[in-house]
Amino acid sequence: MPKNPENFELLVTRMLDQINMGQGLDELLDSAYDQLSGIVPYNRIAVALLEQPFNLLRLISCRSDGDVALKVGYAARVAGSTLAPLLETGQPRIIDDLQEYLAEKPSSASTALIEREGMRSSLTLPLLADAKPIGVIFFSSRTANTYTQSHASLLKRLAGHIAISLERNRLVTELQRTNQELADANKVKDKFVETLQEEVDKQTGQLRQSERRYRSLVKMGQVVNSSLNRREVFEHAAEQINRLLNCDRVSLVLSSDDEESRHGFAIEFDGDDRNWVEISSQPLPDSAFGWVRQNGQPLVVDSLNQSHSFPEHKRLLETGFSSVAHLPLLSRDQHVGLLGIASRHEDRATQWDLRLLDEIGAQLSVALDNAAAYSEIDRLKEELHQQNVYLRDELHTDHDFENIIGDSRAMRQLRVAIEQVALSDATVLILGETGTGKELIARAIHDASSRRENLLVKVNCAALAPNLIASELFGHEKGAFTGATQRRVGRFELSHHGSIFLDEISEVPSETQVMLLRVLQERLIDRVGGSEPIEVDTRIIAATNRDLKSYAEAGNFREDLFYRLNVFPIHVPPLRERREDIPALINHFITRFSVRMNKAITRVDRRAMDGLMQYDWPGNVRELENIIERSMIVSRGDTLAVDASWLAGDTEAARKPPSLEKTSLAEIECQAILDALSRSGGKVYGRDGAAAALKVKPTTLYSKMRKHKINSSRKHSSEEVALS
Structure with missing residues (x-):
């Protein structure tokens, strides 16, 4: 039971008096801390809101x-804490x-801090206002088992008053803040009313001048935006400025990429006459252009007779301007x-409305910038058009790149090699005779790789002139050589994040081989005429119909480049x-040709x-494709006939006249099996069996024999089977 309950009642009465007198929380807590001594045991009192x-x-x-240890300002979330039930x-x-x-609830960080201060027991009471929790008050003691329900009941009244x-x-604080906001708003209102009249007077005085300036600027905007040619834009602006200011000369010096010089043009007015003047190169240092650019403000000279420190001013004075x-x-x-406005009379420049001139200059700047941007866009549009023409030619080719036809052992091994190398970024060297389908293999590798969403750019190195191949592969800068009127992006840059197929790689000139070697080693290229290296991320696939190793050993191809290319060779x-x-x-x-030619060939x-x-x-395959296409053109009905004279080998079959017998592919397969079985005596397995003969x-x-209903134990004489 708490000691001296009479003293506690006296403390509560005093606290009510302090509350009624408007004392703050700190005074209340100081009073409670001092006067509770001897009434309730405690060593620490704290309040949290x-x-x-x-x-x-x-x-x-x-x-x-x-x-x-638990200091003022410490905050913790209520949700999930041990105080949540108390507040609820x-x-x-x-x-x-x-x-x-x-020991039971080690996650209570605040309790751990109180325990670190030396406290052994605690009493925590909710602070309720209008039956809603607004915080808690903590009583802590350095002695265990200090507090009882009697303490809690007694202190609950004190907590209510707090x-x-x-x-x-x-x-009260909210009311004071609201009153202060209202007072501040009234001050702002009074100031606004005071300044409003001043602003009305000021705006009224400027209205006529602004109206005139507005009309001039609208007219100027219509004039300067009527063309996308910088020279025409300036001509229209100069005529409008001449009418507004009654000046005698308007000039324009254009910025350029060359920081050492500027050039431009001017129009001199003499009554109804217009005289175009080309302004020669303007050195940046010690010029009016340089001064205006450095200071970022207009330069006004009322008398060129008294001030002609700049070369432009001296020339103007010599030609009659003042x-x-x-x-x-x-x-x-x-x-x-730089916009220049000159008069043949002194003291005219200071009479011009510089604010109006600034706004005219702003409109003219935008119009000139738009004209320059349009010219650049037009140039880039033409460049993009050229690139699109190239890309359409390169990408939309008449091939089915999703299928590599053939089920022979060699083709199965080829597919395995493609699968092995496709998912890597290794350089691939495709070797094979002309017409074997090396480009088809390159496309299959690209389509199966992680780069499939980007371009496969193909380059026939043998079709490019030796003096142009470097420009085609790596691009060139404007002015790099005669005819290089603009910068060109090379095919390595086009294939960035994709793949590049270098067909007939053996035909690359030796000087270009050095550049290719750098790409393979460092993944960097240099445009012809350029000074900065460009990083490219492209997968290189090369192809040749030569024995490239022997070709390199004979001194016709760089051996170091050969070994860089020969990372993963594929023989077609x-x-x-x-x-x-x-x-x-x-x-x-x-x-394929049946769909294209609208023919139905079945035999x-x-x-x-x-x-x-x-x-x-x-x-190879290209020759076969051409023979079949030619045969499809001349064939009639449903039978494909091939003129034996088209086969340059002059084989015995080619010398025989074409037969009118209709034979399907299924028949050919069936007959080949029958012939092999006949030669092997019906034997399928073994070195001398029919399977070995047919490879x-x-x-x-056996599967194909079941398909054609062939029994190896008896002889067959099949003549026709429909084309499957």
Whole structure:
């Protein structure tokens, strides 16, 4: 039970008096801290208030007889804390032993800080105003088991009065702030009313001048924006300025990329006559242009007779002009040029409306900048058009790059190699005879790689002139050589983040090979005529029909470049080494050309097929494609006929006259199986079996035999099977 309850009642009465007298929280807590001594045991009293909308408890006051670890200003979230139930229920909380409490709930950081101060027990009461929690008050003791429910009941009354005081202080503070805001608003209103009349008087005085200036600027805006040619823009502006100011000369000096000099032009007025004058190169130092640019303000000279320190002024004086004004032309914080206005009479420049001239200069700057931008856009548009023409030619080619036709062992190995290298960024060297489909392999590698969403740019090195190949590959700067009228982006830059296919790489000149070597080593290129290296991220795929290693050893190709290219070589077999793929290729080409030519070819002349199978195909797949296309053009009906004279090998089949017998691809396959079985005596497995003769797996052969209903134990004499 608390000691001296009479003294406690006296303390409560005094606190009510202090609240009624308007004393603040600090005075109340000081009074409570001092007068509770001997009534309630404590060594520390603290108050924390709720802050909305973040639902935080922030410590606003603390009285202790020792060092304080939990300091004023400390804040913690209520949600999930041990104080949340207390604020929800409005009931006090007694902790008999803080050390045991922390052992059970070590996550209470604030309790741990109080325990660090040496406190062993605590009593926490909610502060309620209008039955709503506004904070808590903490009583702590250095002795365990200090507080009882009697203490809680007694101190609950004290907590209620403290809560009333806090809420009252909050309301008073808000009222004072509102009153101050109203007072400040009244001061602003009074000041506004005072200045409003001044502004009305000022605006009334400037209205006529502004109206005249506005009309002049509207007219100037219409004039200078009537053209996108800088010379025409200036001519229109000069005529308008002459009418407004009655001046005798208007000049324009344009900014340029050359920081050492500027040039421009002027119009001199003499009655109705207009005289164009070209302004020669203007040195930047010690010139009017340089002074205006450096100081960023107009330069006005009323008498050139008394001041002609700049070369431009001396020339103006010599040609009969007596006063001049120079204004800077700025657009997007960039210097566009210098506007000059001159008169043959002295003391004219200071009479001109410089504010109007500034606004005219601003409009002229934008018009000149737009004209220059339009010229640049027009140039870039033309460059983009040229690039699009190239890209359409390079990318929209008449090939089916998603399928590599053929199921021979060589083609299966080729597909495995493509799959192995595609997902890496390794350089690939494709080796093979002309017409074997090296570009098709390059496209298959690119399409299977992570770069598939970007460009595959192809370059036929043999088709480019030796003196132009460097410019084509790496681009060039304007003026790099005769005919280089503008900067050009090279094909390596076009293939950035994509792939580049260098066909016929052996035909690259030796001086360009050095540049290619740098790309492979450092991934950097230099435009022809450029001074800054450009980083490129491109995957290089090269191809050649030569034995590049022997070619390099003979001194015709750089060996270091060969070894840089030869990271992952892929050999594309010639068609004569994979004859079993010829029927599938023929079927593929017939299907494609049938759609294009609107023909329905379903059969192949047997003798023609024999000739196609026996021919050595020096032009490989490309030659086969051309033969099939030519045959499709001349063939009638549903049978593909091939003129034997088209096969340059002059084989026995080519010398025979074409047969009218209709043969399908399925028939050819069936007949080939029957012939192989006949030669092997019906044997499928083994070195002398039919599967080995046809260069297929025995299981594959059995599958095809079931398809054609062939039994190896009996002889067959099939003549026709429809084209599948």
